[in-house]
Amino acid sequence: MAKDTYQSLQAQIRKLQEKAETVRQKQRQPVIASILRSMQEFSITLDELKAAQAKGAAPRKRVAGSTPRTSAAKPAKQVAPKYRHPETGETWTGRGKPPRWLVAAEAGGATRDQFLIAQ
Numbered sequence: 341m342a343k344d345t346y347q348s349l350q351a352q353i354r355k356l357q358e359k360a361e362t363v364r365q366k367q368r369q370p371v372i373a374s375i376l377r378s379m380q381e382f383s384i385t386l387d388e389l390k391a392a393q394a395k396g397a398a399p400r401k402r403v404a405g406s407t408p409r410t411s412a413a414k415p416a417k418q419v420a421p422k423y424r425h426p427e428t429g430e431t432w433t434g435r436g437k438p439p440r441w442l443v444a445a446e447a448g449g450a451t452r453d454q455f456l457i458a459q
Contacts, residue, residue: 423455
């Protein structure tokens with residue numbers, strides 16, 4: 341493969357995409373059959389499915405290149421700092437990975453309790 345050309349790579353990509361689409365179509369058939377069985381079992385009509393999709397009840401497939409909806413995301417909560425470096429004033433909430441200044445201080449023999457902010 342050391343002498344692959346752009347054209348040969350594009351041809352390989354096309355072949356793989358065709359093969360992937362064939363496999364995808366084969367995998368879809370049992371899913372469609374299962375959906376139809378469930379629709380019959382619960383007497384669900386196509387109109388009901390369309391109405392549910394319009395209301396947003398069914399998750400929608402994200403289109404490549406689109407941005408996800410941000411309106412549904414919860415805003416990040418502000419967390420008060422729990423630890424403070426006495427010399428630099430740097431703070432840490434106690435969540436996530438400890439900051440370098442705290443790791444270095446602990447390596448030097450200090451304890452986290454020494455950096456607690458009085459509340």
